[in-house]
Amino acid sequence: MSAASVEKKGWFDWYFKSNLLMRILIALVAGAVVGIILGFNPGAVKPFVDYSKFFGDLFIRLLKMIVVPVILFSLIAGAASIAPSRLGRVGVKIMVYYLFTSALAVVIGLAFANILQPGLGMSIVGDAAIKGKAAEAPTLIQTLLNIVPTNPIDSLARTDVLPIIFFALVFGLAISYVKDSKVPAIAKGAETLFDLCNAAAETMYKVVSGVMQYAPIGVFVLIATVFAQQGAKAIGPLLMVTVTVYLGLLVHLVGVYGGFLAIFRLGFFKFLKGANEAMITAFVTRSSNGTLPVTMRVSEEKLGIPRGICSFTLPLGATINMDGTAIYLGVCAMFIGYATGNPLTFNQQATVVVTATLASIGTAGVPGAGAIMLLMVLESIGLKVTEGSAIAAAYAMILGIDALLDMGRTSLNVTGDIVGSAIVAKSEKELDLAMWK
Ligand code: ASP
Numbered sequence: 001m002s003a004a005s006v007e008k009k010g011w012f013d014w015y016f017k018s019n020l021l022m023r024i025l026i027a028l029v030a031g032a033v034v035g036i037i038l039g040f041n042p043g044a045v046k047p048f049v050d051y052s053k054f055f056g057d058l059f060i061r062l063l064k065m066i067v068v069p070v071i072l073f074s075l076i077a078g079a080a081s082i083a084p085s086r087l088g089r090v091g092v093k094i095m096v097y098y099l100f101t102s103a104l105a106v107v108i109g110l111a112f113a114n115i116l117q118p119g120l121g122m123s124i125v126g127d128a129a130i131k132g133k134a135a136e137a138p139t140l141i142q143t144l145l146n147i148v149p150t151n152p153i154d155s156l157a158r159t160d161v162l163p164i165i166f167f168a169l170v171f172g173l174a175i176s177y178v179k180d181s182k183v184p185a186i187a188k189g190a191e192t193l194f195d196l197c198n199a200a201a202e203t204m205y206k207v208v209s210g211v212m213q214y215a216p217i218g219v220f221v222l223i224a225t226v227f228a229q230q231g232a233k234a235i236g237p238l239l240m241v242t243v244t245v246y247l248g249l250l251v252h253l254v255g256v257y258g259g260f261l262a263i264f265r266l267g268f269f270k271f272l273k274g275a276n277e278a279m280i281t282a283f284v285t286r287s288s289n290g291t292l293p294v295t296m297r298v299s300e301e302k303l304g305i306p307r308g309i310c311s312f313t314l315p316l317g318a319t320i321n322m323d324g325t326a327i328y329l330g331v332c333a334m335f336i337g338y339a340t341g342n343p344l345t346f347n348q349q350a351t352v353v354v355t356a357t358l359a360s361i362g363t364a365g366v367p368g369a370g371a372i373m374l375l376m377v378l379e380s381i382g383l384k385v386t387e388g389s390a391i392a393a394a395y396a397m398i399l400g401i402d403a404l405l406d407m408g409r410t411s412l413n414v415t416g417d418i419v420g421s422a423i424v425a426k427s428e429k430e431l432d433l434a435m436w437k
Contacts, residue, residue: 020212024280027216028223035227045228052221059218062211063281063290066204068156070293071315072168074201078311079172080179080194087173087312090424094313097260097420098321099357104256105323106356109248109330110349116247118240118331119339119394143362161289161319161365169312172197201311205301208293212277222284226403233400241335241398245405248327249412256323257419264423270436274302275418282414286406288318288365291414299418304432305425313424317417322360324409324416325370329356329377332398336383339397340390348381355380370409371402 010016015023038044079087149155149163156164175197178190258268272279278295285291296314299305333352337344344352359373374395375385385392398405425431 016213020215021276021280023216024219024277027220028280028284031220031223032227034220035224036231038224038228039231048228049225052225055217056221056225059211059214059222060285060287060290062214062218063285063293064159066207066211066293067289068159068164069200070204070208070296071161071164071311072156073197073204074296074307074311075165075168075315076172076175077194077197077201078307078309079169080175080197082308084173084176086308086428087169090309090312090428093424093427094316094420097424098317098416101256101260101323101416101420102321102326102360103353103357105248105252105326105360106330106353108252108256109245109327109356110334110352112244112248112251113331113334116240116244117334117338118244119237119335119337120343122237122339122394159289161315165312165315165319198307201307204293205297208297212281212294215281219280219284226407230401230404238397238401241331242401242404244331244335245328246408248331249324249408252323252327253412253415257415260419260423264426266422266426266431266436271303271419271422274298274435275415277302278414278418279411283407283411286367286403286410288322288410288413288417290366291410292318292365295414295418299421302435303418303422304435305418305421306430306432309425309428309430310421313421314417317420318365318414320361321417321420322363322365322370322409322413324412325363325373326356326360327412328370328405328409329359329374332374333377333381333383335398336378336391336394337381339394340383342383344381351381352377365410365413367406367410368402370406371399374398 038048082090147162147166149160149167152163152167155167175190175194179187179194181187181190254268257271261268261271275298278291278298281294282288282291288295292315295318296310299310299314300307330352333356334344334349337348355377359376360370362376363369363373378385378391378395383391385395422431
């Protein structure tokens with residue numbers, strides 16, 4: 001065979017050989033522009049959504065397909081490669097970081113809402129057509145108990161992340177003990193099991209890279225759909241809410257994450273360069289869980305966070321660490337207060353800091369989950385979303401633009417998880433610093 005025939009050009013080389021991030025960014029901007037234009041032609045929105053839905057859903061399904069195997073295999077392999085005492089230390093450090101940054105996020109959200117006062121002077125009145133909802137919070141004991149699966153296979157089938165984490169950690173730790181078994185055949189078997197899990201995790205990351213090749217198409221459709229359906233609504237009275245939420249997100253990104261990275265002597269721009277694929281995927285999928293395979297791959301392959309740490313901290317973060325959601329909860333509680341003529345008192349705001357931090361922990365990493373937790377936060381300060389009330393009307397307005405707010409907050413949620421994992425890895429002297437040069 002001649003060299004020329006080996007190097008034959010593929011039809012799609014122009015696509016596959018161009019920079020992936022560039023392709024995704026172009027799709028993002030093009031999607032927003034097309035969506036906004038469509039938004040001004042209401043008649044065109046439905047046909048567009050009907051015909052393009054397949055392509056957006058395909059992207060989300062491809063990502064969801066790999067979530068469970070990625071968590072399971074990398075966590076088993078990760079736990080089997082880290083000493084139990086070290087795992088405990090990593091766990092405490094990451095929990096402190098997650099809690100601290102979430103509370104800080106609510107404070108930032110409240111601060112911006114105090115300055116910009118979204119909703120002030122709107123005097124929304126009730127509308128009997130709008131139904132309220134009651135949010136029920138599970139008890140603390142039940143929440144803790146639920147972490148232990150009664151049937152791991154069932155948890156895997158339902159993508160219940162916390163029980164999966166628990167089982168995989170226990171299983172991985174047990175492998176590391178069995179590897180030292182006195183019976184050679186068993187020790188060898190455990191070694192093989194460990195190698196298999198590692199190889200399976202690696203294989204899943206390969207699948208993620210493949211899926212990302214499709215990302216630009218999925219991104220275009222998903223973004224265009226959100227802007228077509230919701231863009232116009234955010235231009236009216238809700239513009240201030242959107243601006244306040246996004247300003248809060250930006251300040252948290254630069255101030256808090258930039259600050260943490262600087263304290264640990266890690267470059268902010270290097271971080272963004274490594275993490276951007278996960279940040280954009282979170283932005284368009286609006287799901288921390290769905291983004292998890294991408295988050296884990298970039299953390300290992302681009303930011304040099306070892307599997308022993310990020311396989312544990314990232315799934316945990318995708319489940320309980322939601323700084324973007326915390327900011328959103330603070331801002332929206334303030335908006336609803338202002339818009340219905342009940343501006344929040346200092347005490348109410350202090351309560352919001354506590355309840356919104358807890359609510360963000362309880363928020364599932366799926367699209368729109370934060371909006372449901374907002375009900376709990378409102379309840380805690382006496383703003384009940386009852387049928388036909390002004391509070392319910394203001395809440396419904398927020399729901400109208402929730403997807404737009406969800407994009408930004410999910411992106412920050414995921415970013416926070418990666419920052420935490422990077423600094424914990426650095427503090428454990430396990431971060432591959434060559435990747436940050
Ligand atoms: N969509 C967010 C996430 O997956 C959760 C939320 O709705 O606030 O991180």
